[in-house]
Amino acid sequence: MIPHAIAELGYLVASACFIVGLKRLGSPATAPAGNRLSAWGMLIAIIVTLLDAQVLSWSAIGIGMVVGSAIGLWMARTVQMTSMPQLVALLNGFGGAASVLVAGAEFLRAELRGEAIPVETGVVIQLSLLIGAVTFSGSMIAWAKLQEVMTGRAITWSGQKFMTAVIGLGIIGLGGWQVSTVAPLSIAFYLVIGLSLLLGILLVIPIGGADMPVVISLLNSYSGLAAAMTGFVINNHVLIVAGALVGSSGIILTRIMCKAMNRSLANVLFGAFGQGSPAAAGGGASSEGLVARSVSVEDAAVQLAYAQQVIIVPGYGLAVAQAQHAVRELADLIEKNGGTVRYAIHPVAGRMPGHMNVLLAEANVPYEKLVDMEDINPAFEECDVALVIGANDVVNPAARSDPSSPIYGMPILDVDKARSVIVMKRGMNPGFAGIENALFFHPRTAMLFGDAKGSLNALISEIKTL
Amino acid sequence: MIPHAIAELGYLVASACFIVGLKRLGSPATAPAGNRLSAWGMLIAIIVTLLDAQVLSWSAIGIGMVVGSAIGLWMARTVQMTSMPQLVALLNGFGGAASVLVAGAEFLRAELRGEAIPVETGVVIQLSLLIGAVTFSGSMIAWAKLQEVMTGRAITWSGQKFMTAVIGLGIIGLGGWQVSTVAPLSIAFYLVIGLSLLLGILLVIPIGGADMPVVISLLNSYSGLAAAMTGFVINNHVLIVAGALVGSSGIILTRIMCKAMNRSLANVLFGAFGQGSPAAAGGGASSEGLVARSVSVEDAAVQLAYAQQVIIVPGYGLAVAQAQHAVRELADLIEKNGGTVRYAIHPVAGRMPGHMNVLLAEANVPYEKLVDMEDINPAFEECDVALVIGANDVVNPAARSDPSSPIYGMPILDVDKARSVIVMKRGMNPGFAGIENALFFHPRTAMLFGDAKGSLNALISEIKTL
Amino acid sequence: MSEGIIVGIVIFTLATFLGFELIQRVPSTLHTPLMSGSNAISGITIVGALIVAGGGFGWISTVFGIGAVAFAMMNVVGGYAVTDRMLRMFTKDGGAK
Amino acid sequence: MSEGIIVGIVIFTLATFLGFELIQRVPSTLHTPLMSGSNAISGITIVGALIVAGGGFGWISTVFGIGAVAFAMMNVVGGYAVTDRMLRMFTKDGGAK
Amino acid sequence: MRIGVLKETAPRERRVALTPDAARRLIKAGSSIVVERGAGEAASFPDALYEEAGCTIGDATAAESAEVVVAVQAPDPARSAQLAQSAVLVALIGSSGLASLDVLIERRITVLALERVPRITRAQSMDVLSSQATVAGYQAVLMGASTLPRFLPMLTTAAGSIAPAKALILGAGVAGLQAIATARRLGAVVTGFDVRPAAAEQVASLGAKFLAPEAVGTDAEASGGYARELADAAQQKVLEAIAGAIDAMDLVIATAAIPGRPAPLLITREMVESMRPGSVIVDVSAETGGNCELTVPGETVRHAGVAIVGPLNLPSAMPQHASQMFGRNVQTLLDHLAPKGELTLDLDDEITGAMCLAHAGARRQERGT
Amino acid sequence: MRIGVLKETAPRERRVALTPDAARRLIKAGSSIVVERGAGEAASFPDALYEEAGCTIGDATAAESAEVVVAVQAPDPARSAQLAQSAVLVALIGSSGLASLDVLIERRITVLALERVPRITRAQSMDVLSSQATVAGYQAVLMGASTLPRFLPMLTTAAGSIAPAKALILGAGVAGLQAIATARRLGAVVTGFDVRPAAAEQVASLGAKFLAPEAVGTDAEASGGYARELADAAQQKVLEAIAGAIDAMDLVIATAAIPGRPAPLLITREMVESMRPGSVIVDVSAETGGNCELTVPGETVRHAGVAIVGPLNLPSAMPQHASQMFGRNVQTLLDHLAPKGELTLDLDDEITGAMCLAHAGARRQERGT
Numbered sequence A, B: 001m002i003p004h005a006i007a008e009l010g011y012l013v014a015s016a017c018f019i020v021g022l023k024r025l026g027s028p029a030t031a032p033a034g035n036r037l038s039a040w041g042m043l044i045a046i047i048v049t050l051l052d053a054q055v056l057s058w059s060a061i062g063i064g065m066v067v068g069s070a071i072g073l074w075m076a077r078t079v080q081m082t083s084m085p086q087l088v089a090l091l092n093g094f095g096g097a098a099s100v101l102v103a104g105a106e107f108l109r110a111e112l113r114g115e116a117i118p119v120e121t122g123v124v125i126q127l128s129l130l131i132g133a134v135t136f137s138g139s140m141i142a143w144a145k146l147q148e149v150m151t152g153r154a155i156t157w158s159g160q161k162f163m164t165a166v167i168g169l170g171i172i173g174l175g176g177w178q179v180s181t182v183a184p185l186s187i188a189f190y191l192v193i194g195l196s197l198l199l200g201i202l203l204v205i206p207i208g209g210a211d212m213p214v215v216i217s218l219l220n221s222y223s224g225l226a227a228a229m230t231g232f233v234i235n236n237h238v239l240i241v242a243g244a245l246v247g248s249s250g251i252i253l254t255r256i257m258c259k260a261m262n263r264s265l266a267n268v269l270f271g272a273f274g275q276g277s278p279a280a281a282g283g284g285a286s287s288e289g290l291v292a293r294s295v296s297v298e299d300a301a302v303q304l305a306y307a308q309q310v311i312i313v314p315g316y317g318l319a320v321a322q323a324q325h326a327v328r329e330l331a332d333l334i335e336k337n338g339g340t341v342r343y344a345i346h347p348v349a350g351r352m353p354g355h356m357n358v359l360l361a362e363a364n365v366p367y368e369k370l371v372d373m374e375d376i377n378p379a380f381e382e383c384d385v386a387l388v389i390g391a392n393d394v395v396n397p398a399a400r401s402d403p404s405s406p407i408y409g410m411p412i413l414d415v416d417k418a419r420s421v422i423v424m425k426r427g428m429n430p431g432f433a434g435i436e437n438a439l440f441f442h443p444r445t446a447m448l449f450g451d452a453k454g455s456l457n458a459l460i461s462e463i464k465t466l
Numbered sequence C, D: 001m002s003e004g005i006i007v008g009i010v011i012f013t014l015a016t017f018l019g020f021e022l023i024q025r026v027p028s029t030l031h032t033p034l035m036s037g038s039n040a041i042s043g044i045t046i047v048g049a050l051i052v053a054g055g056g057f058g059w060i061s062t063v064f065g066i067g068a069v070a071f072a073m074m075n076v077v078g079g080y081a082v083t084d085r086m087l088r089m090f091t092k093d094g095g096a097k
Numbered sequence E, F: 001m002r003i004g005v006l007k008e009t010a011p012r013e014r015r016v017a018l019t020p021d022a023a024r025r026l027i028k029a030g031s032s033i034v035v036e037r038g039a040g041e042a043a044s045f046p047d048a049l050y051e052e053a054g055c056t057i058g059d060a061t062a063a064e065s066a067e068v069v070v071a072v073q074a075p076d077p078a079r080s081a082q083l084a085q086s087a088v089l090v091a092l093i094g095s096s097g098l099a100s101l102d103v104l105i106e107r108r109i110t111v112l113a114l115e116r117v118p119r120i121t122r123a124q125s126m127d128v129l130s131s132q133a134t135v136a137g138y139q140a141v142l143m144g145a146s147t148l149p150r151f152l153p154m155l156t157t158a159a160g161s162i163a164p165a166k167a168l169i170l171g172a173g174v175a176g177l178q179a180i181a182t183a184r185r186l187g188a189v190v191t192g193f194d195v196r197p198a199a200a201e202q203v204a205s206l207g208a209k210f211l212a213p214e215a216v217g218t219d220a221e222a223s224g225g226y227a228r229e230l231a232d233a234a235q236q237k238v239l240e241a242i243a244g245a246i247d248a249m250d251l252v253i254a255t256a257a258i259p260g261r262p263a264p265l266l267i268t269r270e271m272v273e274s275m276r277p278g279s280v281i282v283d284v285s286a287e288t289g290g291n292c293e294l295t296v297p298g299e300t301v302r303h304a305g306v307a308i309v310g311p312l313n314l315p316s317a318m319p320q321h322a323s324q325m326f327g328r329n330v331q332t333l334l335d336h337l338a339p340k341g342e343l344t345l346d347l348d349d350e351i352t353g354a355m356c357l358a359h360a361g362a363r364r365q366e367r368g369t
């Protein structure tokens, strides 16, 4: 037992650790340190609690901690990188569960002692039950979808919205009832938990696998709220602070993620109902056939900023946009970030022999960076991003594969072999040869629509802010 | 009288207004709205207080409010733009004074009633007296310096530091004494106030007029702290929140301002002792004779970003740095911001006839932007910024003024007629003709040292962030 | 140490962190307005002043209180007014950007 | 409404604002680590869990408590560990920037 | 297959149909090549290089007797008579080659006219018109620039400022576009002109201005991006447009052409007289009659202080690279004709068919369509 | 003052000493000008333009009898004898002019040699060497490019890829730097070479590589940025440096010169033989003997497949602008000689003094120092 004041200050220190730690997690350089700092904060919080709270049954605590830590550590160690998101979902769910249990325990204690539950306590207990439970079941579904325990596709049925609404109202009603009738009501208690669990499931089920990361981030923010509510229940500041932090920063992160996937939060949450938004379509491109996937400038920027090998494929569009200077600037930027950039010059790119040479020479691109088709083609496999700027026919796989195509037999740049492809065009118009280009529908291809010069400048300023 | 809970929530709303308002103040677009919002917050806080606190003597309050508002409004209305900083200093001082008075009142009340002052209350009272008083007297000095009631130059004398230190210790000692002997001690009380006032004076007096804005911003942050401390004294959260906000954001703002004036906070506060830092020298250039004033990239960037008429004067240095593409990029940026850019080409700029033409043509600068000496010279008067990039002899006023100069009689570009001049060079080396250039010591000239290409790229990314 | 103070410290800490985060990069044209804007906020002492002045804890407190109220009020009213003036003129040209 | 709750609300509000400010723009490579990192923080419920479990307010509470502690602990330990793992692999390549 | 490379006999012809490099590729593909002695001299490809590449150097008859005979320009009737029965001749036939055509038919020789390679993306690597037009466009500007008594680029010097020269490029085909690019490189302010609407964007894509003839209409564009002759009304509009701009020009490069027809007349005497003394017109189309009324093919005439250059066979002014590109075209064509090293003539093939003028003693199609 | 403009008589000389534009400025300043009939013809400045500018067109004698006589090149002795007593002659005297010098002295004529304008920033606007060297450097590259059987720029086409041509510029003076700039404009990969250490930075400032001769030492630089002759050891080093690089070059522009001395020998026969067939050397210094051993002034010789061009009077190949710049130089000089329209010869003046070869019947200084 230590004086409560000290404990409070200890908690304050812990909170500070969380705050600073969370901030640091935001940028690559400081992230690892940040994570460690917040871990320290957690340790402090735990120790303080153990010293402060009058622990009677160490055994209980001991069991819980040992078991929990063991399992947690094991999972963290054994999971392979590819299934990280699932794991996060799982852990997140546990967090929610913990909140439910704590709030529940408080409730039951009151019930056991036949104590009344003051209104405000009642409210926060209901809230932490609700949010905690939703977080738990929701996260479990998310996990199941990613782990492919269940189908990753969006599951919808008529009346789904209605059902959700009803359950929501039910919970509110029961909650209200409990709060008003100050005496503990077990039925209400268990029903609220049950319905909340159901609600969580209903909220996540109709969302497609592609959007799961966003959903998880959202649930993560919920689990923060749950913790904060628990904080109110047991009237403990560190819970409130940490919980609120996670809650709000979680929302922000979710928004950022949505932006990066260029879709609105709304259309993540109700995407399954409001079908056909670009990215949603993109998610299901392969299944739904020929729909080109468009990409946001932000995402393209990140891709390029972290790419090691970039090959730029200029075409007539680059000339039309007169974007030769912009493209050079972008290349310089990428190289400043430690990547290497080369230009793949197709013999007939543009509208006159040597068209691309003239342009790039004008922008002072060193000759040795311009590589002929034969020499660059093998390099596409190793390249992280192939950036196709206003080129079309010269990167049309039909020339290789489709004997019926008018350009069949013409040697082309094997852009489609690259790890990822970004194509800059104004629209889906064909090129000189006037034929469709399968490359644009390739799963690894992302279209960055707009005038090449504009897009390039946008990319440049975006990368500079990273 | 309203229930205290409501009052608390009212305060919370006020705090929220301050937070959002302050954030909005940070960017041009949202600033006016932000300021209004935080004003609303203040109104709410005041009303809540009047409703909550059991007001006995409305008259007292009435007098104070009417008088205060009247004077405040009058000052705000009548002051002319040029003396804004003084006014801010003045108002800031009043804020500090208020804190002192409140804390003082609390102290005196206790004394009057012969109550003991609990340790923690004692501490915070002492703190708000100290900080408040320092803010007050410091701000007054700052005001006096800017208003030129007293000399703006740094006033220093031997033993100044020592004196400051002694007084500081004195205050701490007295404070400690008061706190330890729980009963109120008027001597200590008045002494602390007196010494603190003195301390404030001592801290600001040795600082030069040029640095006053930074000092004011620092004092502003102090006044925030003072308010927060007062909050502790009367145990009121809105004071703590608002005070802390101002306190910390004030520190950040101060740092930003220092950065913009490219000098460290330390060398603002002790600049007068540690003489001769670039900007300090800059401040007194004219008085101390030939010292070129160097400028930070940030400042140059702001200048260019908001300039309407920019004339770029390229010279051999531009060629050596091979910065032709960078300069074009910068010009485009300025024009995107609504400025107009022209290039003044001197007949013998560079090392071969047409040297500049070759360079700029390479960077695709449209011919019509290149203006001959005769045609551009009259335009310098109207131009906001003349950007001299690696040119020297061709902008050397000696050619006009100094018959003894080897280049006397050569027509030159009248850069020195421009409203402001930024010169990019690596150092102070002379040009081809091997002679010193008075332009660099011209009061309106600022030197941006470093390789032209580097500086230009720095400028570009800086302007983009504005 | 009283609960009140501790809570105060917690709140103080959070608000301080918040203050650090709120302001990131400000174009120098905004430095002065921002300064005087936040200065106006620090006029929140008015609350304290009102309580003291209105409390009627004997004449000294009241005198002090009145002074405090007056000073604080100047800070508040003057601060907001002048900031508004600066910003209005600023929005004319800088608003473009 | 009890003072405690009010203070709680004040603190909650401030922390929320802080949370909004803390994270500005994050390269997508950091999205997952950041998510799991903050998720680990939400494991703070462990504090509540410990109090409940240790409090010995009858067996139900204790059982619930143990469960809560276990869950929370998984969240905490697992969360931090896995985040650390992600970040370590990340720093290899992305660290350049 | 056995390939024979002839030494060009036509006056001013300095190119060679196969370069050592191209030859090497063919030999690797399984062909054997006889090169007439000194065939590459003028293009600075001495016989030694051919031998290195694995060719055998022989006299005229050796080359003529090959299974496939390649030349830049069709051999004159006398030489044509020397070719082996039912051999294959690959060369530019053009109008000059027509004289030999009967002889060739009578000897049942398969005649593949290089100028008839279809304008399809696939065939671009065999398109000698494109490659040689590229050379022509570049050379034309150099020729104009060195004839011009002025600088092309802008120059601000102690001896006064030199305004950039204004250049007008008539016809924005392959040659025209290359001319635009080269003139811009040299710093001239370039304006392009063409009747094909598509040309506007192409000219702009090289950073040059486009002079739009009002309402010539899309009918100006024929298949393969070629232009067709204009109705008089349209032609009038074109002339007006040019007249309105040409008087301000220092350098005019005229590349307008219509396949199989005489070059369109775009510059009248009046226009020339409206130009400043010292200006220069380079008429790349001189061979097909020229775009300028005053052009004298093969000569430089001066009229009212304006120099009108009528170059013939411009590519030969740059034989080394002209031949290199020509050779690569021929080589890819031969690869196309003999996929696995053995000649297999498929006259239904889109490319071969289009090129074939005569086969098995029969003339295959009317010229100039 | 009365100014007379002579029609050039020297072979190949197409420039004129004053252009209508320059004349107009002088007349505004209060001078009167007589232009010999047809003086500007060759530079495409017909007499009409001069009349517009306010000059009077006269026959030879009219021009010769003027107070100040300006010409590009010094008149031959016969003509010199026609000049008015104690008149002022402004022209390039050079070595060719020396023949006339005695006649001029004997007629007490003040001779101002344009090539002797001091190399000071102030005098740059009168420095005809600079302005004419600028023209020469530009022309030399055009000449080289059109002689070269290759492209200068890199070109990736359906007919194979063309590697950019490699150009070496010897001597990075005014002409050399201009040549570097022009060659780079055309897309060549350019290397510059000079003995003056300062040149390295100047070459780099044009984006070209610099070929540094190891340890020639700073003594290579004389006053006014001119170079001085080298010691044999240094000369050897220079030759080695060039030999090491030249064999890879397609185009060489040689502009190395030393005032008053024969041009330094930089390219030996062996070096030429080490170059690829088809390469081209343009020896701008041909007039002063040439930088290349095989140069024949005024001719283009071919050796081992390499063409060596030895142009004479390059500026005259671009008479219009060459004259415009020349004229501006002369005009500023005359403004300097006659500040307020009236001639006032001040031989102690830094510029006038340096230029004056003969005055009042006396030869003033030894040449070539």
Ligand SMILES: NC(=O)c1ccc[n+]([C@@H]2O[C@H](COP(=O)([O-])OP(=O)(O)OC[C@H]3O[C@@H](n4cnc5c(N)ncnc54)[C@H](OP(=O)(O)O)[C@@H]3O)[C@@H](O)[C@H]2O)c1
Residues within 6 Å of the ligand: A314, A315, A316, A317, A318, A320, A321, A347, A348, A349, A350, A351, A352, A353, A354, A355, A389, A390, A391, A392, A393, A394, A395, A424, A425, A426, A427, A428, A429, A430, A431, A432, A433, A450, A451, A452, A453, E120, E121, E122, E124, E130
């Ligand atoms: N090189 C030669 O000598 C030559 C000569 C004649 C013809 N050709 C033919 O031209 C073609 C060259 O292939 P290529 O891939 O270079 O070009 P392309 O196949 O013609 O495709 C160019 C693409 O650029 C896009 N584009 C146009 N303006 C743009 C702008 N401002 N910003 C962004 N995108 C823009 C267009 O799509 P959107 O409209 O949707 O933006 C178009 O699909 C070949 O078919 C070749 O045979 C070549």
Ligand SMILES: NC(=O)c1ccc[n+]([C@@H]2O[C@H](COP(=O)([O-])OP(=O)(O)OC[C@H]3O[C@@H](n4cnc5c(N)ncnc54)[C@H](OP(=O)(O)O)[C@@H]3O)[C@@H](O)[C@H]2O)c1
Residues within 6 Å of the ligand: B314, B315, B316, B317, B318, B320, B321, B347, B348, B349, B350, B351, B352, B353, B354, B355, B389, B390, B391, B392, B393, B394, B395, B424, B425, B426, B427, B428, B429, B430, B431, B432, B433, B450, B451, B452, B453, F120, F121, F122, F124, F130
């Ligand atoms: N145009 C011609 O035909 C010709 C020919 C020969 C001589 N000149 C003479 O050259 C001079 C030309 O005048 P100018 O003003 O153009 O050039 P300048 O007077 O020679 O001055 C150039 C300045 O650029 C600075 N500089 C050099 N490298 C730099 C870099 N990388 N980044 C930033 N600054 C750099 C140098 O100062 P730091 O070292 O301190 O950076 C130097 O003071 C005239 O005197 C003219 O007479 C001209």
Ligand SMILES: NC(=O)c1ccc[n+]([C@@H]2O[C@H](COP(=O)([O-])OP(=O)(O)OC[C@H]3O[C@@H](n4cnc5c(N)ncnc54)[C@H](O)[C@@H]3O)[C@@H](O)[C@H]2O)c1
Residues within 6 Å of the ligand: A351, E119, E120, E121, E122, E123, E124, E127, E129, E130, E133, E170, E171, E172, E173, E174, E175, E176, E193, E194, E195, E196, E199, E224, E225, E226, E227, E228, E230, E238, E255, E256, E257, E258, E259, E264, E266
């Ligand atoms: N797809 C391919 O493989 C391929 C290859 C090469 C060229 N092309 C295209 O073919 C087109 C023509 O090529 P080309 O240069 O061989 O054509 P060309 O040499 O036959 O004619 C040159 C130019 O003259 C223009 N012209 C004709 N009459 C005119 C008039 N009255 N006024 C003004 N201009 C006139 C034509 O439009 C053409 O652009 C170009 O668009 C080129 O891009 C396509």
Ligand SMILES: NC(=O)c1ccc[n+]([C@@H]2O[C@H](COP(=O)([O-])OP(=O)(O)OC[C@H]3O[C@@H](n4cnc5c(N)ncnc54)[C@H](O)[C@@H]3O)[C@@H](O)[C@H]2O)c1
Residues within 6 Å of the ligand: B351, F119, F120, F121, F122, F123, F124, F127, F129, F130, F133, F170, F171, F172, F173, F174, F175, F176, F193, F194, F195, F196, F199, F224, F225, F226, F227, F228, F230, F238, F255, F256, F257, F258, F259, F264, F266
């Ligand atoms: N300040 C001025 O007013 C002004 C005006 C014009 C030129 N200049 C300077 O004068 C200098 C020379 O001008 P220029 O072109 O009339 O000189 P130039 O014509 O006499 O000589 C041309 C170049 O040949 C070089 N050279 C001499 N011997 C050589 C050798 N053995 N090997 C290689 N190179 C050799 C010289 O260094 C010079 O750069 C240049 O630096 C130029 O910038 C100054």
